[in-house]
Amino acid sequence: MDNHSISVLISEDELAKRINELGEKINEDYEGKEVTLICILKGSIFFTCELAKRIHVPVIIDFIQASSYGSGTSSSGTVKIKKDLDESIEGKDVIIIEDIIDSGNTLSKLIPLLEERKPASLEVCTLLDKPERREVEVNVKYNGFNIPDEFVVGYGLDYDQKYRNLPFIGVLHMDEN
Ligand SMILES: O=P(O)(O)OC[C@H]1O[C@H](OP(=O)(O)OP(=O)(O)O)[C@H](O)[C@@H]1O
Numbered sequence: 595m596d597n598h599s600i601s602v603l604i605s606e607d608e609l610a611k612r613i614n615e616l617g618e619k620i621n622e623d624y625e626g627k628e629v630t631l632i633c634i635l636k637g638s639i640f641f642t643c644e645l646a647k648r649i650h651v652p653v654i655i656d657f658i659q660a661s662s663y664g665s666g667t668s669s670s671g672t673v674k675i676k677k678d679l680d681e682s683i684e685g686k687d688v689i690i691i692e693d694i695i696d697s698g699n700t701l702s703k704l705i706p707l708l709e710e711r712k713p714a715s716l717e718v719c720t721l722l723d724k725p726e727r728r729e730v731e732v733n734v735k736y737n738g739f740n741i742p743d744e745f746v747v748g749y750g751l752d753y754d755q756k757y758r759n760l761p762f763i764g765v766l767h768m769d770e771n
């Protein structure tokens with residue numbers, strides 16, 4: 595069994611404050627419109643819920659699931675759709691909600707696929723960005739925090755499907771022995 599510990603990187607209060615700011619910005623940018631939030635399962639569920647509560651224009655929420663990294667901590671480079679959206683996004687103003695952008699592989703595959711469905715607009719909102727890890731450029735309109743190249747858990751992010759329920763973002767430290 596793994597021996598590891600977790601240290602707080604971004605506290606619950608800091609998350610709430612920044613998500614408020616992102617919500618306010620989205621309210622300004624989408625004034626008079628309806629916005630469709632696409633939550634990328636599973637990691638983005640907490641962020642999507644918290645952000646959606648702060649958006650005051652009409653909101654539609656839908657879910658999509660891309661293939662996962664599995665139990666490891668690095669990108670496979672290939673992305674498959676495991677669960678597709680329920681509704682059409684044709685003519686909709688869409689924001690993709692991500693918990694984290696790491697290599698950029700997931701979004702670089704997902705964005706063209708969603709663009710083919712002819713949304714009126716398509717933007718990306720991520721809670722976390724690890725710019726040092728980027729392999730493929732992704733156009734990100736809303737970004738909560740840039741973080742260092744550390745494996746993080748909590749607030750939806752897992753290690754081996756665990757720790758998604760932590761109310762903060764923590765760094766996972768693996769013990770040496
Ligand atoms: O920029 P990338 O290198 O592609 O990494 C980012 C993706 O990795 C994580 O998902 P994961 O595949 O771990 O699935 P999960 O959200 O179900 O945990 C995260 O939620 C992003 O979707």
Ligand SMILES: Nc1nc2[nH]cnc2c(=O)[nH]1
Pocket residue numbers: 663694695696697744745746747751752753
């Ligand atoms: N849980 C988790 N998933 C990721 N996917 C890409 N980067 C990360 C990370 O730092 N933590």
